[in-house]
Structures are given as structure tokens and as C-alpha cells.
Amino acid sequence: MNDAYCEQLVARKAKPIDVVIRFLVVFVIIAVAFFGMPFIGFLAIFVAVLLGVLAFYFVLPRLNVEYEYVLLNHDMDVDAIYNQSKRKRQLSFDIQQAEIMAPANSPRLQSYHPEKTYDFTSGCTDIKTYALMIFLDQKMTCILLEPDEKMYEHMQNWMGMKLHRD
Numbered sequence: 637m638n639d640a641y642c643e644q645l646v647a648r649k650a651k652p653i654d655v656v657i658r659f660l661v662v663f664v665i666i667a668v669a670f671f672g673m674p675f676i677g678f679l680a681i682f683v684a685v686l687l688g689v690l691a692f693y694f695v696l697p698r699l700n701v702e703y704e705y706v707l708l709n710h711d712m713d714v715d716a717i718y719n720q721s722k723r724k725r726q727l728s729f730d731i732q733q734a735e736i737m738a739p740a741n742s743p744r745l746q747s748y749h750p751e752k753t754y755d756f757t758s759g760c761t762d763i764k765t766y767a768l769m770i771f772l773d774q775k776m777t778c779i780l781l782e783p784d785e786k787m788y789e790h791m792q793n794w795m796g797m798k799l800h801r802d
Contacts, residue, residue, distance in 0.1 A: 642707045642790040645717075646782050649759040654699045661691045697722065703756040705787060707731070710794040714756050714779075727754060727779065731794055733770055738800040740765040740780060750778035757782045 665684050672680025697719035703726075706713045714727045731737075738744045748769045757765050757780050768779040783791060792799050 640707070640709055640790055640793065642787050644705045644784050644787045646703045646705070646756070646758050648701045648703065648757070650699070651759065657699060658696065661695055665691070705756070705781065705783065707787060707790050714754075714781075726756065727772075729770055729772060729779075731768070731770075731791055734795060734798055735769040735771070735776075736798050736800065737766055737768040737791070737795060739802050740767045742767075742800065742802045744800055744802070745769065748776060748778070751775045753778040753780065755780045 665688050668687060669680055669684035672683060676683075700719045702717040702720065704715045704717060704723075706715070710730055710732045712729055712731050713725065716724050716726050718724065735748065736744060745767055750769060752772075752775055754777065757763070763782050766781050766783060768781060770777055770779065788799075
């Protein structure tokens with residue numbers, strides 16, 4: 637087989653809203669335990685522990701995200717890995733169907749007006765972010781990626797003149 641395979645892992649930087657969500661989760665659990673005691677007694681402790689377990693398994697893991705880009709020939713899959721344990725497929729597309737891929741701040745992208753934008757970047761401003769414009773479900777879609785040099789070279793082989801480095 638002569639398949640070209642490349643994968644890359646991008647860890648998302650914690651956003652300020654993530655810290656606020658963590659604080660609110662802890663605050664709500666403490667408030668339920670403290671203010672529920674006069675009304676429902678020790679059942680409030682049980683409810684607070686139940687809320688803590690639910691938050692630990694469903695809310696807090698969603699705040700620690702890594703994105704994995706997998707490129708097999710011209711098919712790209714983007715998966716989100718939550719808390720380094722649970723994987724969820726976010727998007728699959730054919731990069732040959734893309735209209736253009738250029739740096740996110742490139743003037744080449746000004747003529748494109750996407751209806752939907754997917755952000756699969758780390759959120760760091762010092763890393764070069766690329767915007768890929770593609771029709772998905774008959775809607776112009778912008779996909780933000782941070783390919784490393786190896787991934788960029790594999791994409792260049794399949795996209796040709798549609799890929800710009802500016």
C-alpha cells in the first residue's frame with residue numbers, strides 16, 4: 637500500500653471561561669450543601685456529593701481538550717480527546733474538495749463568507765493558524781487548523797495550488 641498517513645495532536649489552551657466554569661461548579665456544590673442543610677438536612681450532603689460526581693464525570697472533562705488531526709491520503713479526520721481519555725469524532729472531510737487554505741489572517745480569504753466556523757486550534761496566538769474553506773453539507777464552512785510542517789507538506793501534496801503559505 638502506498639498510503640500517505642500523518643497525524644498531529646494539538647492541545648487546546650485553557651480559556652478564561654473554563655476557570656469560571658470550574659469555580660461555578662465548586663460554588664454550586666458548596667451552596668447546595670450549605671444552604672440545603674436547614675431545609676432537607678443531611679440529604680443536602682447527598683445531593684451535593686451527587687452533583688460533584690456528575691460534574692467530575694460530565695462537566696470537568698470537557699474543559700481539558702486536545703484535537704487530533706489525522707490525514708490519510710486526502711481524507712482528514714479531526715477528533716476531540718477529552719481529558720486524555722475519551723475520543724469523539726468532530727469532523728471528516730476530503731481536503732481536495734476545499735476551495736482554499738491560507739493563514740487565518742490572509743487577505744486571500746476576504747472573498748469567502750463562511751456560514752459556519754469550526755475552531756480546532758490550541759488558542760495560542762504565537763502559533764500560525766490556517767483557515768480551510770470548504771463546502772460541507774452545502775454550506776461554506778471555515779475550519780481553523782494548526783498544521784505542523786509535516787502535516788502541511790502532506791496537505792500540499794493533495795491540495796496543490798489551493799494551499800497558500802503567504
